[in-house]
Amino acid sequence: MDIFLYILIGVVAAAAGVGAAVFYQTRNAKTRAKLILADAEREADDLRRSRELEGREEALRITAEAEKAANQRLAKVQSNESRIKQRELQLNQQQSENARARNEIEAAKNALDAQTANLDARAAELDRMHSQAVEQLERISGLSSDEARTKLIESLKDEAKTAAASYINDIMDDARMTANKEAKRIVVQSIQRVATETAIENSVTVFHIDSDEIKGRIIGREGRNIRALEAATGIEIIVDDTPEAIVLSGFDPVRREIARLALHQLVTDGRIHPARIEEVVAKVRRQIEEEIIETGKRTAIDLGIHGLHPDLIRLVGKMKYRSSYGQNLLQHSRETANLCAIMAAELGLNPKKARRAGLLHDIGKVPDEEPELPHALLGMKLAEKYKEKPDICNAIGAHHDEIEQTSLLAPIVQVCDAISGARPGARREIVEAYIKRLNDLEQLALSYPGVVKTYAIQAGRELRVIVGADKIDDVETEKLSAEIAKRIQDEMTYPGQVKITVIRETRSVAFAK
Secondary structure (H helix, E strand, O other): OHHHHHHHHHHHHHHHHHHHHHHHHHHHHHHHHHHHHHHHHHHHHHHHHHHHHHHHHHHHHHHHHHHHHHHHHHHHHHHHHHHHHHHHHHHHHHHHHHHHHHHHHHHHHHHHHHHHHHHHHHHHHHHHHHHHHHHHHHHHHOOOHHHHHHHHHHHHHHHHHHHHHHHHHHHHHHHHHHHHHHHHHHHHHHHHHHOOOOOOOOOEEEEEOOOOHHHHHHHOHHHHHHHHHHHHHOOEEEOOOOOOEEEEEOOOHHHHHHHHHHHHHHHHHOOOOHHHHHHHHHHHHHHHHHHHHHHHHHHHHHHOOOOOOHHHHHHHHHHHHOEEOOEEHHHHHHHHHHHHHHHHHHOOOOHHHHHHHHHHOOHHHOOOOOOOOOHHHHHHHHHHHOOOOHHHHHHHHOOOOOOOOOOOHHHHHHHHHHHHHHOOOOOOOOHHHHHHHHHHHHHHHHOOOOEEEEEEEOOOOEEEEEEEOOOOOHHHHHHHHHHHHHHHHHHOOOOOOOEEEEEEEOOOOOOOO
């Protein structure tokens, strides 16, 4: 029982404690709630006042911006108004100036109309006076105006022809003096700088021996040695009564050189029989072929020409054993190449190309085969075959005017070839051809009316034409010389140039008795 009592008392006491605690907690919560509420009200007041301040500031800012924009628009409007006023003033001033200008133009137009009317009146008066003067002149001269005009035009034509002929002669003389001087300077300078010696070669070679006993050994028993030698070399060997000499005859200089060297080795060795002859000739032929190639290479190196095809080098070497009109072909080609280079340099062209074209211009004279083509065209085809440039091929083919010249190298090669071949001592021209050319020159000039006599002098370099003084006047002599020169240039082939001199003279003869 006591236990329950104690328990009950404990429970009551605990409940009382709990109630007190709850009471105190409730009172504290109310107090805190009041405090929180007061803080919230205070914060709300602060926030409201802050918002009010911000609103006032924003209103003030908007008001200031609106006033500023209004002021700017007002200033702009005022500026536009001032510009409009200024423009109105300018327009008013311009209108006044335009009115004044219209008045001035109207006055000038009136003055011009008055002057035009005055001029028309004067023109009519002049026409009337001119008609009167023409009628008076026709009455005095007895000629109509058309007849007088025709005579005046004819007189003026004659005067103009005379003046034009005189002017043309002056220009031609001046050009001729300048051109001759410059051309002579270039040609003489080129020849002086080259000045190579010319080798004279024939179609026969003389082989000298020590004694006539060797002739019998060369002929051999029943002529077998000489027959074997002729068969191996293709050269005719003439053994006659000429003391200490054997003549080798043949058109091919390479074959003649092979025969000469083979004879020299056979005579030096002393063993001469058909088998030995064939062996020596074959050996010498190989040596000559090597020498031809070496000569071509050395020539190309001496002239500074690079990149030649091996077959072209061989053809250049073969020119050493070829002659044209007694002039060694290799020497002629070297001389032409050097002349071409000098002239090309003087004229501002490429001297290397000119030297190359000059060296190769006569390769058509030494082909391995003999086609029926002129040597210039054959040389051009060989150059094209071995991939030479088109301007060089054209210069080779056109140096005798057999095709049209399409580059500046062609006339240079043509001129230098003529210089090298026509200079004194370069060639030995055939007498018959030389005489025929001189005769053709004289007959060509004699074919013109009024020509009395013709003389070809200075080895055909000058043609003097004597004309009758009663048949041709001084003006026609100029025309005659030009016509003869043009016809010679078109119809004849000649080295260098031909000077035509027309002579007209009057002779009066009397005898004292």
